[in-house]
Amino acid sequence: MSRSALSDEAAALDAADRLRAKRDAFILDDVIYLDGNSLGALPRAVPPRLAEVVAREWGELRIRSWEESGWWTAPERIGDRVGRLVGAAPGQVVVGDSTSVNVFKAVVAAVRIAQERGAHRDQILVDEATFPTDGYIAESAARMTGCTLRPVAAGDVPGAVGARTAVALVNHVDYRTGRLHDLPGITAAVHAAGGLVVWDLCHSAGALPVGLDAHGVDLAVGCTYKYLNGGPGAPAYLYVARAHQPRFDSPLPGWNSHADPFGMASAYTPAEGSARGRVGTPDILSMLALEAALEVWDDVTIEDVRAKSLALTDFFLRCVEDHVPAGRVQSVTPAAHTERGSQVALRCADAGEVMAELTRRGVVGDFRRPDVLRFGFTPLYTGFAEVERAARVLADVLPKEG
């Protein structure tokens, strides 16, 4: 197919795109930004809201804002907004801390629940291709709960679980390859073995339906600065299924998770509900920036987002196949829709230099050592014409055959 035919097709796809108008909710420019899976673009609603939070809520009301501006309840309120996007009914998601800290809370608490079922449950399974922090934190959780850590491929978890399984910690989408793991199937398999599962949703929340409640997930964590566009280092979140909440026994029982935080009691009594997952004073500036960023989702369904995401990645793969001479790059992202997240990872020679040159030419993705170009497709603001152009620039940049 000629380049112009793909350009025409891109134009037609853009014209038919039901989410096309959403792009205006973001501040963008001529850069083709395919790194929203690392740091989402700036939603237009954020700057004025953050200015108001600073000038009015902090600057004028000061301490009164904890009550009058709803600061104190922000972690649960914003948690519910995130919950809607990952299929969690209200009252189960709380926002705060980093993903790493939430992994620690989730894994330790899950081990404790599993060991109530049987003290012999002393193994934590971890996705062996996990984003590193999950593995490091799971290792610490294992060490501090007397468990052993067992790395296995996510797809092999169903075959690896058994009577000693306490918890399996699995990524919904692999950060490197973009492979989407079978959340319903793995969850069911861990449950059949009597264990609990903790899902890391960093690379799926806001990109595809997760269905935490529908699939009976036990606990989950995720960040909010990728497809949720919450800003650099925006607070992460923790999901604890309602059924587990009464037994959620946090390793980080800070005063914000106390049943009566202003009672200042020396004895700890945990709060009910998702507030039990809180720790210290919430980071209000970042949290309210996130809340403003989430407004863009109010009239969007995650099913529409998923449909466009798959159309974008399909189209990118076709454009790459068309524009890039055979053999120059190799996709490590699964072709099957059921196994694909919202990114395309291409392996190539000199990937670091290729990505640096792409960036210079206005196509921004990620380089993941040693040899992966990672392109994220954010359906709320990425268009098909951009995708086609990105593939064209990639073809220009790739080293010519020696």
Added chain:
Amino acid sequence: MSRSALSDEAAALDAADRLRAKRDAFILDDVIYLDGNSLGALPRAVPPRLAEVVAREWGELRIRSWEESGWWTAPERIGDRVGRLVGAAPGQVVVGDSTSVNVFKAVVAAVRIAQERGAHRDQILVDEATFPTDGYIAESAARMTGCTLRPVAAGDVPGAVGARTAVALVNHVDYRTGRLHDLPGITAAVHAAGGLVVWDLCHSAGALPVGLDAHGVDLAVGCTYKYLNGGPGAPAYLYVARAHQPRFDSPLPGWNSHADPFGMASAYTPAEGSARGRVGTPDILSMLALEAALEVWDDVTIEDVRAKSLALTDFFLRCVEDHVPAGRVQSVTPAAHTERGSQVALRCADAGEVMAELTRRGVVGDFRRPDVLRFGFTPLYTGFAEVERAARVLADVLPKEG
């Protein structure tokens, strides 16, 4: 002394105040804000800087800002700024997470170092009047390291330490009474017993000299939203004395504390230096707001701040004694300068209602159950005339004798 004499004295004290001009660095109004020890007022430098971070660094540079805008190194860079205010040479303080999370890192890591000296060191001493979160977190740290938790009054720590002491966790200034504890003496006593000490500086940093290095403190934590004016829920900090850094073994070894974070290795190798205290992706918006807030300290010495702080609390106590009929309130803050932080806590009947009425009349402090009015004095922006007026309003508000 007559009210007008104290007013005249206040005017003279304000005229002679070397820090008086600093008030202009904050956004204030007619409210007498004596709650800067709970949430510091808004520094004028913050709104424009935060707007720039959002619009330019996030909005335009996006992912490139991790490197080009210095986001990645912000925790150590801002940590050094905080370090200067608490007597820590560069490279020992890192900013991030909440105080509660940092208490967990500090206490667990301190236990591990202490147990290298002897496995029999299995007690964690905790200030029995501590702000609750420290006690809750220390209890979790004890549970997860096989230690027992032993609450003792801060002043009794020197007599309570012994061969089984692993760690003592003590508040530099008591959040309720404003009592300043003897950091050099307690530190020396814990060291003499072979243990480590973790200081919570929440109510002293930015109010008085701390001298972490000078007094050989092992580890310390603190928040930045009180006297450091970092904003609601601003990131906290962790100090690990240089000598301990090689053995600092974090219970929260997130990817940001890895020696080569972008190597994405599955095995954890800790970074050198203060970065070892990092966990997950730093919360950039709040962190850079804090950095702007700290600029106000550039030409201020903590000794000047302390001198004014003591003058303010002395003067407030005199005004209260003069204006308020005897017996209506009782100060629970020590009279001796060596034992006083930067607040005055007054016990009185119906303290909750009294504080509500004070707030309605434009004098903002804190109510701490069951019967304490807490007034914080922030030398950078509180003046003596305000202090005198606050005492006068207090006298008007207190219930008249039955």
